[in-house]
Amino acid sequence: MATSDPVYLRVVEDIRRQIIDGALPPGAPIPSRAQLTRKYQVGETAARHALRVLASEGLIIGRVGSGHYVRERPDLTSLHRWRFLDHPTPLVADLQAQGSRVTWDWHSEPVEAGPEIAKRLRLNESAPLTRTRYLYRTDGKPLQLATSYELREFAPLHTDEDRRSLISRMFAYGIKITEVVESVHTRVPRPVESDALALAAGVHVLHVERTHWAGDRPVETSDIVIPGDRFRVTYSMPV
Amino acid sequence: MATSDPVYLRVVEDIRRQIIDGALPPGAPIPSRAQLTRKYQVGETAARHALRVLASEGLIIGRVGSGHYVRERPDLTSLHRWRFLDHPTPLVADLQAQGSRVTWDWHSEPVEAGPEIAKRLRLNESAPLTRTRYLYRTDGKPLQLATSYELREFAPLHTDEDRRSLISRMFAYGIKITEVVESVHTRVPRPVESDALALAAGVHVLHVERTHWAGDRPVETSDIVIPGDRFRVTYSMPV
DNA sequence: CGTCGACCGCTGGAGCCCCAACTTTGCGAG
DNA sequence: CTCGCAAAGTTGGGGCTCCAGCGGTCGACG
Incomplete structure (x- = not known):
């Protein structure tokens, strides 16, 4: 392993780190493609791919015309207890x-x-x-x-x-x-x-x-x- | 809706159709990027993206140096009944x-x-x-x-x-x-x-x-x- | 006749570019 | 001071190209 990590992973990991650490709080804007290419010295493809991966992980959300933002996640998860007996209105x-x-x-x-x-x-x-x-x-x-x-x-x-x-x-x-x-x-x-x-x-x-x-x-x-x-x-x- | 479906979706849907219909049985090779660009008259990016989507759906699998193939899926699904009482060996x-x-x-x-x-x-x-x-x-x-x-x-x-x-x-x-x-x-x-x-x-x-x-x-x-x-x-x- | 190596094809990572659609911003006219 | 509009910035779809690494094939050579 560790032959040559894909470039985009470096970007993903750095941003993920910042989100998890709280350096980038919910709602905070993520640098744009152009900014990422400059900041991390990577191609646009890599920047793009990184944003895509983070979005698919649910950590950030992209808004066309505006930018990517750290996702606000109201902690709905785990509040929803699924009851079996009230079909057709589970949850x-x-x-x-x-x-x-x-x-x-x-x-x-x-x-x-x-x-x-x-x-x-x-x-x-x-x-x-x-x-x-x-x-x-x-x-x-x-x-x-x-x-x-x-x-x-x-x-x-x-x-x-x-x-x-x-x-x-x-x-x-x-x-x-x-x-x-x-x-x-x-x-x-x-x-x-x-x-x-x-x-x-x-x-x-x-x-x-x-x-x-x-x-x-x-x-x-x-x-x-x-x-x-x-x-x-x-x-x-x-x- | 139906303003302008992304190009790659056409490819995805056609191949998915063929897999589901059985025209492409498990193990069958999927056309390569180059072949797809010719066959569907799309750019390489679209062909690539289509393969990527199909792979992430689990319908096909890509083998570096060889090609993409319809995934063999032994019908394990739904056979696995999860019993609660036998931790730590569920399923x-x-x-x-x-x-x-x-x-x-x-x-x-x-x-x-x-x-x-x-x-x-x-x-x-x-x-x-x-x-x-x-x-x-x-x-x-x-x-x-x-x-x-x-x-x-x-x-x-x-x-x-x-x-x-x-x-x-x-x-x-x-x-x-x-x-x-x-x-x-x-x-x-x-x-x-x-x-x-x-x-x-x-x-x-x-x-x-x-x-x-x-x-x-x-x-x-x-x-x-x-x-x-x-x-x-x-x-x-x-x- | 069998073995091995060169070559070709394929994937996946990466770079760069163009464009449409959409937001935000800032400026200028009323 | 407010309103409207145009310009600038940003995403997402798409195109083209290059390259490393891997796999299979086939032909040359022992």
Whole structure:
């Protein structure tokens, strides 16, 4: 190792250091490309790449026409306790409890399961489902995107008025949800997602696949997409 | 919208399409920069950027001196069910059950809590702790990196022989773990991590902070870092 | 006939340049 | 003193080029 570290890393490390040390407080401007090339005696490509890397780490944010700034990060992370029982409003209850106004829109439509969802719900691909998309916002800012797939037979209940949790709605049908399985990984946002969530370039998302089971049958599954740099998902459970 | 999509996106989308459709099966070579510039009539920068984006999505992998190839992804994802009760070998039990050989090395050392860990364990910063780092491998390939912090008083039990779970070790001390809280977000790997886990450039990691509680006191906390593109974390719990 | 080395192609780092779109600033007119 | 507008600065997309390091191939030579 240590043959010849890339030039841009020197810049990245120096600036990162300053941010972590607090020499560059939140909101402070980062030198522009031109200034960095002079200051560190590197090419423009390296300066640019350094800014890009820092931005993708979430440490700084670039504003076109203005400059790069140390990111303000209101410490929302870890405040959001994810409760399993209040679908379809995970993480929302806590924000509300903290005084944030959470709003959302959604719309449902009938769809066929398709290969992926069919596998998750153990149905055949042409099974009739109801798909509902939710976009949640806190104080106007996009928060998370959720897409839920339910068996068509349960969908009629799901009207504007009926904002009860999936679990209580199901219970009204005589179905007792017995288990929730969530699977989370990280990936690059799809174009729709970066649009809807107003994501900066290079920001990854957490993708949670959640499936509700009744006994040994899956009855609902949803995809939840969350900006990975702004929020985290917290699971809490008794042993 | 749709003012003027970046040029490189056209290339990305076309190749992604082909990979998803299976026209480009795992292992298939992706055209080189030079070929892409000709094929799509774009500049080298765009071709390059397209390859970079696809690589960071985990769809292709670049090998210096050889080319880019569609990534082979053994469908490990979602097979790994994360069980809470078998620390310090989360996710390992399932792999073993599937016939994979999982190996690990670790080493413990005494440390002071420091600001971050102190906050998580509700101690003061100079509290004496034992830090243990684990590197897990499946079939030789790095799988996950875990760093665990325990109160020094419990550490003596933690010898080479004693591979029992934290929970049973604690129980032997009369401490009953009552709750596990995990918080997951995604971020860029630190240099140590990409080294240890042999991560390709641009791959993000899942960072799980796990804290074990006994009543209202946290007794152990750990940081678990997992390549976000190869693995996912699955939580399963009864309602 | 087999082995080894030269050569070609590919990636990834780096430099430099151009341009569109957007912000900020500062100056001059009213 | 205020308003408006133009100039200057900055990001982000894109282009072109050079080079080091690595890998695979193929032909020359033993």
